[in-house]
Structure formats: structure tokens, C-alpha cells
Amino acid sequence: MQTLEMFTTNNGSDHANGTTRRRLPTPREVRARQPASSEALRFVAASRQGLADILHRRGHRLIAVVGPCSIHDPEAAVQYARKLKPLADEISDTLLVVMRAYFEKPRTALGWKGLINDPHLNDTFHVEHGLALARDLLLQLAAIGLPVATEALDPLAPQYIEELVSWSAIGARTAESQTHREMASGLGSVIGVKNGTNGALAPAINALRAAARPHRFLGIDADGRVAVVHTAGNPNGHIVLRGGDGGPNYQGPAIARCEAALAAAGLPANIMVDCSHANAHERQDGQLLVADAVAAQVVAGNRSIVGVMLESNIAPGKQALCGVEELAYGVSITDPCLGWEETAAMLRRVAATLRQPLLRRFASDQLPAVQR
Secondary structure, three states, X not given: OOOOOEEEOOOOOOOOOOOEEEOOOOHHHHHHHOOOOHHHHHHHHHHHHHXXXXXXXXXXXXXXXXXXXXXXXXXXXXXHHHHXXXXXXXXXXXXXXXXXXXXOOOOOOOOXXXXXXXXXXXXXXXXXXXXXXXHHHHHHHHHHOOOEEEEOOOOOOHHHHHHHOOEEEEOOOOOOOHHHHHHHHHOOOEEEEEOOOOOOOHHHHHHHHHHOOOOEEEEEOOOOOEEEEEOOOOOOEEEEEOOEOOEOOOOHHHHHHHHHHHHHOOOOOOEEEEOOXXXXXXXXXXXXXXXXXXXXXXXXXXXXXXXXXXXXXXXXXXXXXXXXXXXXXXXXXXXOEEOHHHHHHHHHHHHHHHHHHXXXXXXXXXXXXXXX
């Protein structure tokens, strides 16, 4: 990796609290060092199309975004992916499995901000190394044959990795941000926007409306120069219900309220349920209850649920980040996750439960409304 120039910026006219800056390799340089093969790009394009087909009722399957809360150990992430791939193939007639590979973590106050920001987990903030690790992992996951989901947090990061991402989250803390709504409007991936941490639907619904439209905003080009970015708008967005301060929002009445709010905003009824976070009362095993309840709603005739999200890792639970050498392998350092065995059993159960109901729902969707 090239030596990065560091220079001071506080000369009396710059922002007084910005002490130093480091120049990073440009997006073009990083992509040239770690190029995506034509096969990888075709795979991502096909994965994005498969996800979009589900949203537009051209495909009968349900989306299942599943994987670690955050990536802190790329080697463990690859091992997880090698477990997930054969299972994804096994249930591919019912679930389109997308692996979570979250490299950036928004924090309510303070905490580790993710692999890109602090790849060595020790507050050294070697962002250039974090970008390289993230891109390398995305290339490996594409080669394994798994679509990838990540959270779009830093507005410059997509220039480095976006062409390898199939699904992007706009999180509960950033859904109200104009910067993130504009960014989402230019992403090539499908986008899922979470309801607010307080449970409010309006921030996510307004974000979906904004992201679907063209925008112009300040950004950077492939050579790292400041540029005015023009976007066409992203037609492939949906809401993600993750619960809130008032409790869960995955049950039937909450789903119905969300459907009504989407209809009032002129948006399609596309709802993904996050089985973790407030929906599971922040408990890993609570995800099992939520996933089963969501599947039961589809069996009962729900037409708006298009996906589920699960936090899962090689081993269950979470651990404190108190020293890299002391970390247990395959255990989350952010939110508590299901272990692999629980995850595999649950995905197989959900797929078996929904195999025929999803086919019936899809057949019904092809009929005129008066015949349903």
C-alpha cells in the first residue's frame, strides 16, 4: 500500500477542530488494484435483478438477508459464507438469500465504527486498509456465489465498493438524512430503508419517496475530485420494519398500518421485516419467534411482506471488544446473533413453510384484482 500523505489543515482559516487529514487512494486506484472480474459483475447484476423482480412481483420468492451484524474478521466471514452458500442453493426455490456484510456501523453515541473505519479494532483508523479489506471480501463473496447486503453509511464509500453490492440498507439513524436519501437515489443496488429508532414510519417512507427521484449533490468522482453527482433515482426500494422504542412492529396490525402508510404515500406495498433489534427485544433467540410469525402471516394470505432480515454468525451471542487477541472466533462484537445451527434450521423451516404459499401468492398476483 502506498504511503499516505498527512498534512495539517488548521491555518487559522480552516475548521479549527480539524487537525490533520490523510490522503487516501482514489476509487479508481483501489478498483484497479482489486479489480472485479466480468463474471463477478455479471453475478451482481443478476442478483440485483432477482431482488428487483421480487419487489415488482415478477418473482415469487422471499428475500432473506442473513449474516453477521457486522464484519470484524474477514476470514470468519468467508467461513460463514461457505456454510451459507450450499444452504442458499438448497432453498433457492423459495428464498433468495443475501449475505449481510456490514462494514460501517452507525453508533447511537460512541463505539467501534466498523471494518472500513477501524479495521484493526484498536482506534488506529487505517481507513485505506479497511477499504481494501472490504473490497477483497466482496470479491471473495462474489466468487463464492452469494449476493451481498451492506449498509450505506459514509457517502463516499460506495465509490470504492458499490459495484459489488446487491442490496443496501439505509439505517434507522440515517433515514431522515438528506445526504443519505440523495446517495440512495444513485445506488445501483436495491435499497431497504429502516423505520426510525422510535418506531416512526414517516422517515423511511419519506426517504423512499426521495430516493426514487433524481438528485444533484456534491460528491467525488472516480479520481477523488469533488464533483456534482447527478442521479436518476432508484426505483427499487422498500421499507424495513425493525421495531422501535414502543416495541415490535412485525405483527399483523403493525404490518397493516405500514401498508396503509405506503399506499397513502403512493408507494408499493413492499415490506421487509427485520427479525432482530427491537422486534426481537434485542435478544438473539427472539429472532426465531419473529421469523415464524412473519411466515405465518404469509401463509395466512399477506401480500406485502417481501423479505426478512436475520443477524447470524458462526457462533451465537456477542462479545465485548476488549482486545483483538482475546476475541472468540465467529462471535459478534456488535449485536447478538443467532449461531449457525439455529440459523440453518430456521431458514429451512421458513422455506418449507412458505414453498407452496408463495407460489399461490405469485399466481394470484398475476390475476386482475377483481379475480383475486
